[in-house]
Each structure stands twice: as C-alpha cells, then as structure tokens.
Amino acid sequence: MSRKEFRDLAEPVAAHDAIASLDLTPETETVPLRESRGRVLAERIDAEMDVPGFDRASMDGYAVRGRDTFGAGEASPVELELVGAVHAGAEPDVTVGEGEAAEISTGAVMPDGADAVVIVERTEERDESVLVRDAVAPGDSVMLAGADVAAGARALGPGTRLTPREIGLLSALGVDEVPVRGRPTVGIISTGDELVRPGDPLNSDAGQIYDVNSYTVATGVEEAGGEVRLYPHAGDDYDEMERLLLEAADECDLVLSSGSTSASAVDVIYRVIESRGELLLHGVAVKPGKPMLVGTLGEADDGHASAYVGLPGYPVSALTIFQTFVAPAIRRAAGVPEPRTATVEGTMAVRERYGEGRxxxxxxxxxxxxxxxxxxxxxxxxxxxxxxxxxxxxxVEVHPDTEYLAAGESVDVRLFSPDVRAPTLLGVGEDDPALSRLLDRLDAPRYLAVGSREGLRRLRDDVPDVAVVAGETGRDVDSVEIGGWTREWGLVVPADDPNDVSGLSDLVDRDLRFVNRDTNSGLRTTLSNALADLAAERETERHELVEAIDGFELTTKATESPARAVLRGKADVGLGLRATAESLGMGFVSVGTETVRVHANPNRTAKGSVEAFSALLESADDVFDTLAGYDSD
Amino acid sequence: MSRKEFRDLAEPVAAHDAIASLDLTPETETVPLRESRGRVLAERIDAEMDVPGFDRASMDGYAVRGRDTFGAGEASPVELELVGAVHAGAEPDVTVGEGEAAEISTGAVMPDGADAVVIVERTEERDESVLVRDAVAPGDSVMLAGADVAAGARALGPGTRLTPREIGLLSALGVDEVPVRGRPTVGIISTGDELVRPGDPLNSDAGQIYDVNSYTVATGVEEAGGEVRLYPHAGDDYDEMERLLLEAADECDLVLSSGSTSASAVDVIYRVIESRGELLLHGVAVKPGKPMLVGTLGEADDGHASAYVGLPGYPVSALTIFQTFVAPAIRRAAGVPEPRTATVEGTMAVRERYGEGRxxxxxxxxxxxxxxxxxxxxxxxxxxxxxxxxxxxxxVEVHPDTEYLAAGESVDVRLFSPDVRAPTLLGVGEDDPALSRLLDRLDAPRYLAVGSREGLRRLRDDVPDVAVVAGETGRDVDSVEIGGWTREWGLVVPADDPNDVSGLSDLVDRDLRFVNRDTNSGLRTTLSNALADLAAERETERHELVEAIDGFELTTKATESPARAVLRGKADVGLGLRATAESLGMGFVSVGTETVRVHANPNRTAKGSVEAFSALLESADDVFDTLAGYDSD
Known part of the structure; x- marks a missing residue:
C-alpha cells in the first residue's frame, strides 16, 4: 500500500508564520447599530451633532434669568412672575423676560431669555408667580448644547469592541449603522467516505460514523469571530474533492478540512493543493498535528485565492490544532482580542513523563x-x-526538551473554549444509573465512569474529589465514606426469557452465550466472588467455572452494554442490574445485591461540592425509590 | 407642580430579593445542534448508541487473528495469506480465517474472523501474502464497539454550557437537536415624549434627544442571555402607556422601562403598575437608582403576569442598575453562569470622599x-x-458607612460588560484633530478631551499616562515630554468672509458676534495671550479689549464647536484652527501658531503604550502633512 509520508516536519513557529502569512482579512461591512454587539469598529466615529442638541434643563424647577435671583435666600425670597411652562420633548412657547420665570421639566429646552434653573425644592408656587429662595448663576442646572458631546469631537476609535456602553454612546449620536471589521468566512470541508452528518441515518455495518470535527471546528470558528460555511461531505475521489475545495476557496477567506483519519483522503487533498494552489508546509513537529497542511487554494490573480489549513482527524487533536494555530489567525482577521479567559494557571496534580523530542x-x-x-x-x-x-x-504546551512535568509544577492551560470552566466536582468510579440521576442535581460535576478499581487507583493519586465503588474491591485507599446505596444485580435476559435461565449455574452448565463487564467494574468483581462461592459449593476451582462460561472474557464498558448486546441478539445472557433490565423492558434473574459507596478524597471533604454531594446523598431517597432493585441503605 | 416622592427607600438587598422573587424562567426549547453554541442543556443526555458502532481498526495495517502472529518478530516473520482489503466507510466483503490477513485502513470495520491489527510499519507486502514482523494480541490496534461511548451511558448533564467540545461529543452521538434552557424574553419600553430612536430625524428645537437606554440595556440583556423585544416609544399618556405595558407583559418574561428622566412618565408607569399589577418596591437606597421600581404586570392567574423593573433615566445610572440588579436575574433564568471577566480588582488611584449614608x-x-x-x-x-x-x-460598590476611599485602597470593579477592557493608554488634555488621527493608530487608547489646563491638573494627580497640552499653560507639572507639533490658529469665518474680517482687532473694534472656547482649552489661553499683546500695543488693559468682544464668554467644548456655531449662523466669527476651517469648507483668518506638546507621566514612561505613542510621534509625519496649518516641529 502506498502512503504519503511526512518527513522534515516543520517547527511549530513555522506553522504560525505560514498561517500568519495568509491573508484572511475580510472587507469592512456596515451593520445596524442594534446588531453590532461584539463587533469591532473599522474606523473612527466622530460626533456629527451636538449632544444635547439644545440648552437643556438638568433639573425640574423654574427657568429664570440668573441675575434676577441675586440676593435671594431662604429668608429673602424673590418673587418672579410665572409666564408659562416648558416640558421635555416640546418646543418652548414662552420667553422669559426680566422678573419672569417659566416652569421647566428635566430634559426640556431652556426658553429664550432664561439662562439658569432654580430647582423646584427651593421654590414655592403662588397663583401667578413663584417665590425663589435660592440665588442661581447663569448656567446653573443647565446642560449647554454640546456639553456632553460636541459636534466634530472624536467619539470612538477604530478597533473598539462594541459593548452596551459604546452602543449607548452611538445611540446618543443618532448613529444607526456602524462600519465594522468583517468576519472572515471560513469554509469547512469534511473528508472521508465514512463520515455522516449528525441527524442523518448511520450504517454501522458499513463502518460509518458521525462527523465530529465539522461541528466542533465550526463552533470554534464562531467563537473566534469567523463566519462558517459547511460544505457537503467530500469523499476520497480526486475530481469531486478538487471541485469542492475550489468552490470553497472561491467563497471563503479560509478553508479548513477536517474529519478523516484516512491516509487516502489526506493524500487526495495534498495533490489538489499542489496542483491548484500553493503548499506552504506539510507536517508540523507537534504532537498531535503531524499531518497538518498549510497552503493556499485557487488563483491569487483573479482574486479567488483562499487560505487553506488541514487539521488532524482525531477530534481532540483537531480542536487542539485549531485552537493553537488557526483561531488566533481568525481573531486577528476579525480584529477580536484573545479572550482573557482563554488561559488558566494551575499546578500538575501528578507527574507526567514525556521526552519525545517534539x-x-x-x-x-x-x-x-x-x-x-x-x-x-x-x-x-x-x-x-x-x-x-x-x-x-x-x-498544556510541553516543550520538546522536557523529560517530565513534576507533580506540583506550575503550568498554563489554554482552554478549549473561553467558556470552558473547571468542573465543580470531579468523580470517578463505577457506572450506575442512580448515580447518573444524582449527578443531575449537582452543579457542573464531571464524572468519569472508569470503574470501581480504576476509580480507587485514581483516588489514591489524589486527583479526583470522590470515587464511587461498587461491591468488594479488596483495595485499601485512604478515604472518607460520605454515603451510598445498594443495588440488585444478576443476569439480564430477553423479555420472555426464552432460555429459561434460573441462575449462575445455567451459565456454567448450559450452552448460553454470555456478555460480561470489564475488569475495572465492581459488578464484574461481585460476579467473580459469586462464582467463587459457587465453586466452593461444588468443591472445585473458580477458574474451572469461568472457563465453562462462553463469553466470560467478552467484556463491555458500561452498565447497560451487556443487556443491549442481548437485546441485539449478540448474546443470550448479560451481566447487569435489575434497574437496567426494567428500563430496557427485559427479563431479569436476580443473583444478589451489592453495595455502592461514595468515597471522598480525605483532602477535599471541606470542598463545597463534596459537601453538597454528601448532603444530596442523605436527601435523595426519591432517586432510589424510583429505580427497581435500589435501596438507600 | 405635583411630583411622586419616594420615601422609605428600600435596602439594596430587598431589591435583589424582590427581583429574585419574580419568575423569569422561560420554557425549555429545542434547538438544532449546529445553533446551540453558548446554550445550556435543559436535561441530561445519555448516549443512545455505541461509539464507535462497530469494532474499528485504529491504525492502518492488516487485520489478522492475533494467535496467528504469536512468535513473530523482526527476525522471524510470519507469512499470512492476503485475502482482501477493507476501507473506511465500506462494509467488509472478506472474512479472515486461520493463517489469513486483510489490508485495513484506520477507521474501517474489522472483518469477521480478525481480532487484531498489525500496523503497516511492521509488515512487508508480497504478491499475495504479507510478512508480519510483530506479534499482536487480540484487541491490539482495535477500538471495540462502544469503547468510546457505550449506549446508555451518561453523556452530558443538565446545566452544561455548550462549547465546541460538547457539540463535538453530541455530534459523535448523532444528536442533531438539543433540549436547552429557554432565553427569557425581555421587553424594553422606552418612555418620555422627548426620545427619538437612532436613525430617525431629530428636532432639537423641540427638545428631542436620541434614546440611549433602549439599545444600551437591550445589548446588556443579550449579553446576560436574554432575548430582547423593543417596543415603540411610549409617551406620557396613561392609556397608551397602560396598553403598551400590558402588551409587553403578555409577550415577555420581564418588562424593563427606561429612558425618561421626566417625573410625569415615571408617575404614569407607577400608576399603571399599581392598578394593573403589583408594586413590590419603589425607591432603593442606592446612588444612583432611587427611582427604581420593581413589580409585576398583568394577571397572574391567566398566565399573562410578567416581572417589571423600572430603571433610572441617566444612561450610566440605567446601565449600572441593570448590571447590578437585573442582569444576574436574567442569567439565573437562562442558566448562564456569571462571566469570570465580569469583575476586576484594582487600587484607588486617588482619594474619594463619600458619606451620603446610602x-x-x-x-x-x-x-x-x-x-x-x-x-x-x-x-x-x-x-x-x-x-x-x-x-x-x-x-465600585461603596458601602453606606464609608466616609472615603483612600488612594491605594483595594477595590473590586464590576465591569459594564464582560467584554470591557481597560484602555492600554489613558490620555487627557487638548482636543486636536491631528491627535485624533494619531490615536487611531494606537491600540485601544482612551482620550479625555478635558483641555490643556485640566489635563495637566490630572497628570499632577498621577492618574493618566499622558497629557496633551496646547500653547503656554503657566503650570509646572513634573512630566517627560515625548513629542509634539505646531498648529496654526486664528478666526474661522463663513466661506466667503462676508464681514471681511482681517484679524483680532476687528473683534474688538467692530460689531461682530464671536464664539470662544472654554477656559480649560489651551487655544483659549493662546487667544488671551494674543489679546494681551494687542492691549500692550494699544497701551491699554486686556480686560478692556475682552469686554469689547461680543461673545467672548460664549464658550464651547470642542475644537470644531465655534466654527460650527458660525456655520449655523449663530455667530460671525469663531476661535479655531486652519485645519478645522479647511475641513468644514470655511474661511480662515490666521493669527498665529501654537505648540502642542505630549507630556508623559514620569512614572509611566516604561509602559508599552507610552513607548508606542512616543515612537508614533516620531514617525507620523504623514498625519501632520495632510492637515492644513500643521507642522511636525
């Protein structure tokens, strides 16, 4: 088989440089002010009018000639003749002469003749006059035309990000359209014959999988300030791929391909770029990202050239390379600053070896x-x-020369999104349907269903907050038990139990296809212990029984998996819980009950989320009541 | 005049409680996965399928029976018969028997019979066979069905914010629609007869101003995760206001009114709430925010009740009260966490007295x-x-008992938006058209055109990075001059100079209406100095000349303001620059040139933005070349 080999990997800085050399900058556009949130001004905006546009009363009171009030005070009021009233939003129909006053509301136009406002609290209205108990100088309680913003003055500079306050200032200036930096248009082409878009039907037998990278990267592009065009899936056919890539290059500032891990698809793209664009680099000395491609597509001289970056196929790798190399370029083109929440500082919880030289x-x-x-x-x-x-x-970027990161070492983490937050609670351990419901009631927990044994191992390493352990583990890990429950386990069979299974003995003695759980599962250990009891009863060794069970080593990852294998006809009997059998409408042969215990990390018992979990365990009887075979201890 | 007085102001915590007691929570909705960025899951999502859905080759190579390779090594290859090939996205048309192998691509379905993959690098293909140089165990380089995500397993919990990675996981599960928390619908009613929406024509003579608060608050609502409905302006008429408020209550989860400072508009709303809803509190002991109203609108029992909050009229006050009291409630209803960038810590640059008891x-x-x-x-x-x-x-929240904040005291600042950033450069001083163009070339500067005198005063207080000073100020402030320019000043007159003005003497001797700048302006000081010279020439006092100028005390705020007053026919002559006269197409009578100097804060000369400004001043001759009457020193 022939494969494109990437030799002479480029240094990461060369990849940054290559992408920076591409022109992604879109044209300036004009958007309605109301839709301009988050956009970036393309040019300076000067005020084209005075704000306010007229001399404006800034308090409720009486518009007067300041000099008429000189000498007025609490004990020596001045009486002025009331000649009218002016309200906000109305043209004054009165002129204030010597010895006269007009009632005026905040925001109203100062009438001709008046040059100050006496606030209402310092006046007393009579029949056709007003007593003024305060002396005011010309200009008092008046905002002169242009005093807020003067026509011709600089209002906002280019590069300003528009948030509520800038939009407020532009509103005051009567601006209803703003020139903003364009958003670079980013085309996403997903390659690989095996990919199906979410929502479309999937044929697993033909090796189809849902396309993960298109939506992941599309969302990342939008976060970075780009506009996305998703193109239909390209297969691995050269002509079709060429047509699609050139169409995208014609319509976009940047084309990203992503999705396929297949060498042939990457090879086809490589050939299209070489013949219909310019390849700037292929292969970067970064893990992951070796297969990264950077280049241009289409003809520069007729204006159709577009930048092109090929991302790796694995989802985490694709998102990592996108956020590291591509997102900064999109932000630069859009004029958007790097989000302050894009990076957090932390310390390594464990030692991590490396030393691969890239x-x-x-x-x-x-x-x-x-x-x-x-x-x-x-x-x-x-x-x-x-x-x-x-x-x-x-x-975390680990330098090529690093041999290991020590536990306790300080590192910078670039988040997959500025909206990513650390979970409040990190739990590890057994997969359990009651636990899943309990987690729903906690604020932003993360639970890794790695099984009871692996969960305890991680708790020993002091990484998680809690480990959830089913059955007897035989491991002794320092922890604080904060609660637990029991669950009924046994054999899950088809709804009508066609094989008339009655217990573990049938697995050993009869020709039934069985599906087990993996060795990290507490349930699997409980099964092994039950088989040991059965062996003792029969005065034989457990391994004799195990070897007699067809499929004992056929293991699956999650609680429901054996039952679902039975449902699909892949096996006759699956290891599982009564609750699972009931929720899937299947038959169940009870073997026993096992405990599930929540072990808190002894260094985290004072952590708020651990306390919340502990309290929840004491109050969530309703969760256990609604699940068959469960008991809250 | 009758005014609604607010007595017995509520404590701020009571305002928070009143708003928290209102139900803003909208219904759950379903959105396409592709449009779900930033949304919050309303319920747990469990995997409905295995990922991958089939046993999948995780490397390019050859699918084999593991036991056939036992004993194989570099020196002792095993030869297996090549029976076919399987590619990604295709159903295998081959079965691998004992002693057989099939070529396989990464991502392809494992053919029946095979249980492991030998990676291509450890093989050598012959005519119809393949030499295997490595022993593999069953399962090597194979990802079993469900090994990534098992059907029935918990994928994401309720309350999860959807970022690129979550959207990626949901894509893998084939989910194309997601149940998310609804966005509360927030109606915004802008009150006050004087308000005009940006874009509509403005009649300043009738005291109209553009509505600032509607768009400001609308943008804040969107930032907080709400959806906005803007209602047409309501005047101060009771029936119209009642109709509009009830319509908004019917359509929205929350109604905000904002905009008017007029007592009558507030009074009308107050009466509508009292008769058609429930008033929970009016008036809060917070500065600003005294006139805040909280209540409900419409009938609760027929499902049309909505929450209502009335915001103060001044734009900064409206935004402040919105962000303090209302935005948290909208975020809670939308399920969105408070942005981490919403608050920054800093130290007071100056002492600030307070002590108002609220x-x-x-x-x-x-x-x-x-x-x-x-x-x-x-x-x-x-x-x-x-x-x-x-x-x-x-x-900054200043506690009622605080008498003053000391310079150097640590304070928390809640930003007007999580997207707000501190300016990189803070400049103060003279308003100048060349400066405005220079600022365009700096990254995110803030410039407060407070005039040369006030600028120097602030520089002395050590707050700004630079002060820009025109002419002679007579003030001595410790600073480092980093550059400057000269500008030609004089009298701006209409284009055809109908009054045939020839110099300052005409202002003194003839009956011309003049418009001056304010006393903080360096240009005004330069004019005063020129008048002193003229007085000396005439052997008189300057004040004699000043008193002879009609409008000498008629001052305006910005460089262009006097010229624009002349343009509008409000005056015959304005103080200004040749550059201004030229850009407005007006006539100009030169009087002299003055220097403009950029003074850096001596404690900030090492600050990056000050260095950038300094470098810019040395390289920006093109700015001075394009402005009439300017010289780069």
Whole structure:
C-alpha cells in the first residue's frame, strides 16, 4: 500500500508564520447599530451633532434669568412672575423676560431669555408667580448644547469592541449603522467516505460514523469571530474533492478540512493543493498535528485565492490544532482580542513523563482542590476517543526538551473554549444509573465512569474529589465514606426469557452465550466472588467455572452494554442490574445485591461540592425509590 | 407642580430579593445542534448508541487473528495469506480465517474472523501474502464497539454550557437537536415624549434627544442571555402607556422601562403598575437608582403576569442598575453562569470622599500603571452625560458607612460588560484633530478631551499616562515630554468672509458676534495671550479689549464647536484652527501658531503604550502633512 509520508516536519513557529502569512482579512461591512454587539469598529466615529442638541434643563424647577435671583435666600425670597411652562420633548412657547420665570421639566429646552434653573425644592408656587429662595448663576442646572458631546469631537476609535456602553454612546449620536471589521468566512470541508452528518441515518455495518470535527471546528470558528460555511461531505475521489475545495476557496477567506483519519483522503487533498494552489508546509513537529497542511487554494490573480489549513482527524487533536494555530489567525482577521479567559494557571496534580523530542500539546483536565487552587492532570493518550473532548478542558504546551512535568509544577492551560470552566466536582468510579440521576442535581460535576478499581487507583493519586465503588474491591485507599446505596444485580435476559435461565449455574452448565463487564467494574468483581462461592459449593476451582462460561472474557464498558448486546441478539445472557433490565423492558434473574459507596478524597471533604454531594446523598431517597432493585441503605 | 416622592427607600438587598422573587424562567426549547453554541442543556443526555458502532481498526495495517502472529518478530516473520482489503466507510466483503490477513485502513470495520491489527510499519507486502514482523494480541490496534461511548451511558448533564467540545461529543452521538434552557424574553419600553430612536430625524428645537437606554440595556440583556423585544416609544399618556405595558407583559418574561428622566412618565408607569399589577418596591437606597421600581404586570392567574423593573433615566445610572440588579436575574433564568471577566480588582488611584449614608455604585475608569497593576479612578459625578458611558469601565460598590476611599485602597470593579477592557493608554488634555488621527493608530487608547489646563491638573494627580497640552499653560507639572507639533490658529469665518474680517482687532473694534472656547482649552489661553499683546500695543488693559468682544464668554467644548456655531449662523466669527476651517469648507483668518506638546507621566514612561505613542510621534509625519496649518516641529 502506498502512503504519503511526512518527513522534515516543520517547527511549530513555522506553522504560525505560514498561517500568519495568509491573508484572511475580510472587507469592512456596515451593520445596524442594534446588531453590532461584539463587533469591532473599522474606523473612527466622530460626533456629527451636538449632544444635547439644545440648552437643556438638568433639573425640574423654574427657568429664570440668573441675575434676577441675586440676593435671594431662604429668608429673602424673590418673587418672579410665572409666564408659562416648558416640558421635555416640546418646543418652548414662552420667553422669559426680566422678573419672569417659566416652569421647566428635566430634559426640556431652556426658553429664550432664561439662562439658569432654580430647582423646584427651593421654590414655592403662588397663583401667578413663584417665590425663589435660592440665588442661581447663569448656567446653573443647565446642560449647554454640546456639553456632553460636541459636534466634530472624536467619539470612538477604530478597533473598539462594541459593548452596551459604546452602543449607548452611538445611540446618543443618532448613529444607526456602524462600519465594522468583517468576519472572515471560513469554509469547512469534511473528508472521508465514512463520515455522516449528525441527524442523518448511520450504517454501522458499513463502518460509518458521525462527523465530529465539522461541528466542533465550526463552533470554534464562531467563537473566534469567523463566519462558517459547511460544505457537503467530500469523499476520497480526486475530481469531486478538487471541485469542492475550489468552490470553497472561491467563497471563503479560509478553508479548513477536517474529519478523516484516512491516509487516502489526506493524500487526495495534498495533490489538489499542489496542483491548484500553493503548499506552504506539510507536517508540523507537534504532537498531535503531524499531518497538518498549510497552503493556499485557487488563483491569487483573479482574486479567488483562499487560505487553506488541514487539521488532524482525531477530534481532540483537531480542536487542539485549531485552537493553537488557526483561531488566533481568525481573531486577528476579525480584529477580536484573545479572550482573557482563554488561559488558566494551575499546578500538575501528578507527574507526567514525556521526552519525545517534539512539542506536545497535552490535553488536560482541571479540578480544584479544597483551597480553590487549580490542579491539572493529563487526559487523552491519543486514543482518538470523542469522550476525551469533554474529559479534557484544554491543553498544556510541553516543550520538546522536557523529560517530565513534576507533580506540583506550575503550568498554563489554554482552554478549549473561553467558556470552558473547571468542573465543580470531579468523580470517578463505577457506572450506575442512580448515580447518573444524582449527578443531575449537582452543579457542573464531571464524572468519569472508569470503574470501581480504576476509580480507587485514581483516588489514591489524589486527583479526583470522590470515587464511587461498587461491591468488594479488596483495595485499601485512604478515604472518607460520605454515603451510598445498594443495588440488585444478576443476569439480564430477553423479555420472555426464552432460555429459561434460573441462575449462575445455567451459565456454567448450559450452552448460553454470555456478555460480561470489564475488569475495572465492581459488578464484574461481585460476579467473580459469586462464582467463587459457587465453586466452593461444588468443591472445585473458580477458574474451572469461568472457563465453562462462553463469553466470560467478552467484556463491555458500561452498565447497560451487556443487556443491549442481548437485546441485539449478540448474546443470550448479560451481566447487569435489575434497574437496567426494567428500563430496557427485559427479563431479569436476580443473583444478589451489592453495595455502592461514595468515597471522598480525605483532602477535599471541606470542598463545597463534596459537601453538597454528601448532603444530596442523605436527601435523595426519591432517586432510589424510583429505580427497581435500589435501596438507600 | 405635583411630583411622586419616594420615601422609605428600600435596602439594596430587598431589591435583589424582590427581583429574585419574580419568575423569569422561560420554557425549555429545542434547538438544532449546529445553533446551540453558548446554550445550556435543559436535561441530561445519555448516549443512545455505541461509539464507535462497530469494532474499528485504529491504525492502518492488516487485520489478522492475533494467535496467528504469536512468535513473530523482526527476525522471524510470519507469512499470512492476503485475502482482501477493507476501507473506511465500506462494509467488509472478506472474512479472515486461520493463517489469513486483510489490508485495513484506520477507521474501517474489522472483518469477521480478525481480532487484531498489525500496523503497516511492521509488515512487508508480497504478491499475495504479507510478512508480519510483530506479534499482536487480540484487541491490539482495535477500538471495540462502544469503547468510546457505550449506549446508555451518561453523556452530558443538565446545566452544561455548550462549547465546541460538547457539540463535538453530541455530534459523535448523532444528536442533531438539543433540549436547552429557554432565553427569557425581555421587553424594553422606552418612555418620555422627548426620545427619538437612532436613525430617525431629530428636532432639537423641540427638545428631542436620541434614546440611549433602549439599545444600551437591550445589548446588556443579550449579553446576560436574554432575548430582547423593543417596543415603540411610549409617551406620557396613561392609556397608551397602560396598553403598551400590558402588551409587553403578555409577550415577555420581564418588562424593563427606561429612558425618561421626566417625573410625569415615571408617575404614569407607577400608576399603571399599581392598578394593573403589583408594586413590590419603589425607591432603593442606592446612588444612583432611587427611582427604581420593581413589580409585576398583568394577571397572574391567566398566565399573562410578567416581572417589571423600572430603571433610572441617566444612561450610566440605567446601565449600572441593570448590571447590578437585573442582569444576574436574567442569567439565573437562562442558566448562564456569571462571566469570570465580569469583575476586576484594582487600587484607588486617588482619594474619594463619600458619606451620603446610602450604597453608592460609583462609576470608575481603569488605567494600568507601568507594572501592569490596575488603578481605579471615579468618573461620573451624576451629570447624566452619555460620554460617561465610555469614560467609565464599571462600578465600585461603596458601602453606606464609608466616609472615603483612600488612594491605594483595594477595590473590586464590576465591569459594564464582560467584554470591557481597560484602555492600554489613558490620555487627557487638548482636543486636536491631528491627535485624533494619531490615536487611531494606537491600540485601544482612551482620550479625555478635558483641555490643556485640566489635563495637566490630572497628570499632577498621577492618574493618566499622558497629557496633551496646547500653547503656554503657566503650570509646572513634573512630566517627560515625548513629542509634539505646531498648529496654526486664528478666526474661522463663513466661506466667503462676508464681514471681511482681517484679524483680532476687528473683534474688538467692530460689531461682530464671536464664539470662544472654554477656559480649560489651551487655544483659549493662546487667544488671551494674543489679546494681551494687542492691549500692550494699544497701551491699554486686556480686560478692556475682552469686554469689547461680543461673545467672548460664549464658550464651547470642542475644537470644531465655534466654527460650527458660525456655520449655523449663530455667530460671525469663531476661535479655531486652519485645519478645522479647511475641513468644514470655511474661511480662515490666521493669527498665529501654537505648540502642542505630549507630556508623559514620569512614572509611566516604561509602559508599552507610552513607548508606542512616543515612537508614533516620531514617525507620523504623514498625519501632520495632510492637515492644513500643521507642522511636525
């Protein structure tokens, strides 16, 4: 098989430079003021009018000639003849002469002749006159025309981001359209014959999967201030790919391709860029991102050239490379500053070895300790799992020469989005339907269903806040138990139990296809213990029974997975819970009950979210009541 | 005149409680995944399918039976018969038997019979066979169905904010519509007969002004996660106001009124609420915000009741009260957390006295010192100026018992928007057209055109980074001059100079209406000095000449203001610059030139933005070249 090999990987700085050399800057556009929030002014705006446009009373009271009030005081009021009234929004129909006054409201036009306002609190109205108990100077309680903003004055400069207050100032100036920096148009082409857009039907037997990167990257583009065009899926056919890439280049400032991990699709794009554009670099010395492509597409001279960046296929890798190399370029083109929340500082919770000799963009998760300090732990090991997307909060740049990051070392984390926040609670351990409902009632928890054994191991490393453990684990980890429940477990069978299964013995003695859970699962350990009891009863060894069970090593990851395998006809019997059998409308053969215990990290018991979880465990009987086979202890 | 008086002001906490007691929560809605960025999940989403949906090759290579490779190594390859190939997105048309292998691409479905992949780098393809140089165990380089996400597993919990990564995970699950928290609908009614919406024609003679608060508050509502409905302007008529308020209550979760400072409009709303809703509180012991109203509108029992909050009329006050009391309630209803950038910490740059016995929400500006520390200075003195909107960055809560804030005291500033940033450069001083163009080339400067004298005074207080000073000021302030220019000044007259003005003498000797600048302006001082020279020439006193000038005390705020007064026919002659006369197409009588100097704060010369300004002054000759009467020194 022939494959495009990337040799002579470019340095990351060269990738930044290559992308910076591309022109993504769109044309300036004009938008209605009302829709300008978050946009960036393209040019200076000077006031074209005075604000206010007239001499304006700034208090309720009486418009007078200041000199008529000289000498007035509490004990020596001056009486002025009342000649009329002026209200806000009305043209004065009165002139104030010597010895005269006109009632005036805040915001009203000062009538001719008057040059000051006596506030109402210092006056007393008589029949056709007003007593003034205060001397005012010309200009008192009057805002002169242009005193707020003068015509011709600089109002806002180019590059100003429009927030409520700037929009307020522009409103005052009567501006209803503003010239703003355009948003770069970014085309997203998703490649790979196997990709299907969310919402369309999926044929798993033909190896189809949903396209993850198109929407992920599209959302990242919008966050960075770009406008997205999604193009239909391109297969791996050269002509079709060429047509699509050139169409996108024609319509966009930047074209991103993303999605396929298949070498052939990458190879096809590579050939199109080489023949219909310019390849600036292929392959960057960064993990992940080796297969990154940077270039231009289309003919520069007839104005159709567009920038092009090819992202890696794994979702976390695609988002990482996008946020590291592409998002800054989109922000620059849009004139949008880097969000202040894009980066957080934390300390490594564990030691992490490296030493691969190229820059690593290491996906990490965040958790706060009891003092609110941010701890950072590595998440994705390059598995390509989409779950890593939500298990990692951002990336740490690890220098090529770094051999390891020590626990306690300070690191900067660039978040996957400025809106990403560290979870309030980090839990690990057993997958359990009651737990899932309990988590719904906590504020922004993260729970990694890694199984009871792996959960306890992580708790020992002091990373999570709590570990949820089912059954007997045989491990001794320092922790504080904050609550728990019991659940009924056994064998999940089809609804009508066609094989008439009655217990574990049937698995051993009969020819039934079984589906088990993985070895980290507490439920699996409980099953093993029950088989040990059965072996003792039969005066044999457990491994003899295990070997007699067809499918004992056929393991699955989640609580419902064995039952769903039975539902699909892939097996006759699955290990599972009564609650699962009931929710899927299946048959259930009870074997026993097991405990589920919530173990808090002893250093985090004072953390607010752990206290909240602890309180919830004491008050959430309704959760256990509604699930079959559950008991709140 | 009768006015609604607010007695027994409520405590601020009571205002928070009253607003919290209102139900703003909208219904859950379903949105397309592609449009769900920033939304908040209304309910838990469990995986409805396995991801991947099939056993998937995770590397390019050959699908084999693991046990067939046992014992294989670099020196002892195993030869397997090549029976076909499987590509990503295609259904396998081959079965792998004992001693057989099939070529396979990353992402392709594992063919029946095979349980592991040998990566291509450890193989060598022959004619119809492949040499395998590595032993693989069952499962190697294979991602089992459901290994990423298992059907039935918890994917995302309620309350999760959707950022690129969550949208990626939901894509992987094939979810194309998501249940999200609704956005509360907020109706904005702008009251006051004098208000005109931006874009509509304005009649200043009738005291009309543009409506500032509607768009300001609308933008704030959107930032907080609400959806806005703007209602047409309501006048002060009771029936019309009642109709409009009830219509808005019917259509919205919350109705805000804002805009008018007029007592009669507030009074009308007060009466409508009392008769057609429930008044929870009126008047809060907070400065600003005394006239705040909180209540409900419409009938609760037929489902049309809506919350109501009345905001003060001054723009800075309206935005302050909105951000303090209303935005948190909108965020709660939308399920959106408070932005982390909503608050910054700083130290008071100056001492500020208070002691009014009620909570003060003090508008402040921000500036960074040379070390990047944030300094905070008070801005608005309750003048109602819209310019305060962009001169202040946020508010500091000053406790009722506080007598003063000391310079150097640490304070928290709640920004007017999470997108607000402190300016990089804070300049104060003379208004000048060349300066305005220079500022366009700096990154996010703030310039307060307070005049040369006031600018120097503020520089002495160590608040701004630079002061720009025109002419001779007679003040001695410690500063570092970083550059400057000269400008030609004189008398601006109509284009055809109908009065045949030839110089200052004409102002004194003839019956011409003059418009001056204010006393803070350096240009005004330069004029005064020129008049002193003329007086000396005539062997008289300057005040004699000044008194002979009709309009010498008629002062205006900005460079162009006198010229524009002449343009409008309000005067015959205005004090101004040759550049202004030229840009407005007017006549000009030259009197002299004056220097303009940029004085840097001696403690800020190392600040990046000051260095950038200094460099700009040396390189921006083109700015001076294009302005009439300007010289770069």
């Amino acid at each position: 820059l690593r963009l290491m996906p990490v998760g965040l958790v706060e300790d009891a003092d609110g300090e941010t701890l950072v732990y590595p998440v994705d090991k390059g598995s390509g799992a989409t779950t890593s997307l939500v298990e990692a909060d951002g990336v | 909570l003060r929400l003090m508008p402040v500006g921000l500036v960074e010192d040379a070390d990047g520390e944030t300094l905070v200075y008070p801005v608005d003195k309750g003048s109602g100026a819209t310019t305060s909107l962009v001169e202040a960055d946020g508010v």
